Amino acid sequence: MDSGETEPSALRAPRRAEREGAPRPAGEYRPPVPASEVTFSRRELDRILSLYGRKVAAGEWRDYAIDFMKDRAVFSVFRRASEFPIYRIEKNPRLERRQGAYSVISATGHIVRRGRELDRVLGALDRSVRLVAG
Numbered sequence: 001m002d003s004g005e006t007e008p009s010a011l012r013a014p015r016r017a018e019r020e021g022a023p024r025p026a027g028e029y030r031p032p033v034p035a036s037e038v039t040f041s042r043r044e045l046d047r048i049l050s051l052y053g054r055k056v057a058a059g060e061w062r063d064y065a066i067d068f069m070k071d072r073a074v075f076s077v078f079r080r081a082s083e084f085p086i087y088r089i090e091k092n093p094r095l096e097r098r099q100g101a102y103s104v105i106s107a108t109g110h111i112v113r114r115g116r117e118l119d120r121v122l123g124a125l126d127r128s129v130r131l132v133a134g
Helices: 041-056 118-122
Strands: 064-069 073-078 087-091 102-104 112-114
Touching: 041 073, 041 118, 102 118, 112 118
Parallel strands: none
Antiparallel strands: 064 073, 073 087, 087 102, 102 112
16 A cells, blocks of 8 residues: 555544534534525415416516525526526525514615515415405
8 A cells, every 4th residue: 555545444434423413522523513404395385376377378488497595495486497586486584583584685675575474474475366356
């Protein structure tokens, strides 16, 4: 074995107990565990895609993208695939107790609506459905 090579046993993967956060000897460095991604629940995604489908049928929207990050989940809506999103529907759990976890943000960065209930926040984009009969 050359002096520059690493011992094969030193390259082993961490044991299951080490991966799952079992106690380690005192003084041993433990890197921070990455937080899981924030996602939309099935009910939330169904509600968003329902609105999206109506807007596509009306010819207003054409494409979408979903991003799941450590601190928030974002559903972006596009008029064309090559443009910037015209709206972003964001879920940020850190803001749940303050302004609410959900927000709708326009292409200019203006917060159209923010709140704790997804249906009420999406109402800002769903005006065409609520026609007044008269």
